Amino acid sequence: MIDIVLLAFLVGVAVAIVYMKDLLAVVMLTGIYSLLSASFFVAMDSVDVAFTEAAVGAGISTLLMLVAITMTGRSEHPERHKPLLALAVVIVTGSLLIYGTLDMPYFGSAEAPIHQHVAPRYINDSMQEIGVPNIVTSVLASYRAFDTFGEVVVIFTAGIGVLALLSVVRRTEDSSKIESFNTSMHEQHLILRVVIKMLIPFILLFAFYVQFHGDFGPGGGFQAGVIFASAIFLYAMLFGMNTTRRVINQSVIKFLAAFGVLLYGSVGVVSLLNGKNFFDYSALSSDPVAGQHLGILLIELGVGLTVASVMVIIFFNFVGRRDISQMKEKKDI
């Protein structure tokens, strides 16, 4: 019942997103969409995925898209081309996909291949092999460490892409002008500043909890990195970019983004050098289970470092770009 209601909401929000012309509203709706799918995942008992969806989809990506909108402008351009061809392609692909689902096993069927293949092994043996209570963490970080490594590299590549496209060389005279602009904007939000100042330590603490408690409960490097980055975003929004640039060194952040990936990869290489498979953490210690624990801790740390610093890099570069375009507008006036 609750599944049907949530899915109906999802469809409604998706249709609304298509029809909206105001991009700000579209971004808000995508946030709502993510939150709804997070609740849907909770209803399906997959807390880890729901946590990621809520933190990444509803939190960070909404924020990043808002920053992007401040650069690009708020409303969609009216379309001039005929959408018939696109509609035909979408209809054909959609009907092919629906035709494909006919061959799939029924929802929740016990004979489905996914319940026959590796899932029983994960559920039955992961406690002896990995010794981590949260099976999702042991699957993500140990059995399928190679996939997760790929994901981290994708995030790192995204960070590099943003750096290559948007990175700007900042001159000191520019930043002093921007600073005056910023302080005049941020003086007025006294209540926000006080409350956020109180909350930021707790957000950071929660990020660490999520990072290191991922073995036992829902959580892990991805969510923790995003939460950590969101604390920094909050700080940057209220205290101005220049203060934040002074607090957080840009080159350290860039170094950390690369270091996270390096840490992850080198854990794999160490197990390779010890004569085991790539990412077989039992090579890390004399006791295989202790080795697994150490390996999972290290790679989650690498994931967290990379995710947090890439998010911060993306945010800083977006906002830096926006500041510069605003400066130009001011000069033009």
Place this chain on the structure above:
Amino acid sequence: MDTILQVSSALFLLIGSFLCLSGGVGILRFPDFYTRMHAVGVTETLATTMILIGLILHNPSFMVDLKLLIILLMTLFISPTASHALANAAIHEDMAKQTNSKLNSEATSSKS
């Protein structure tokens, strides 16, 4: 003791759900932004507080109660601040609009 707890928690939950519902109706029915914000504020603070208190009374385990209490504290901090930020931004925008329209009318009047 047990029945008292159950009944009071049910009462709190009922009040909370009623406030949620009235807040939802308020968002749809109230005429302008500020009154709608009032409806949202009621939902965010009072209704969530009521529901969380109801859940705390309903749940016997100490750890869960503690977590719910922390969530309650966080909501009490965050949602009034968020409402304040929204209202502040709205006032700011209104003032900007008014001054803009004034400037525009002045410009047109000086032209004519």
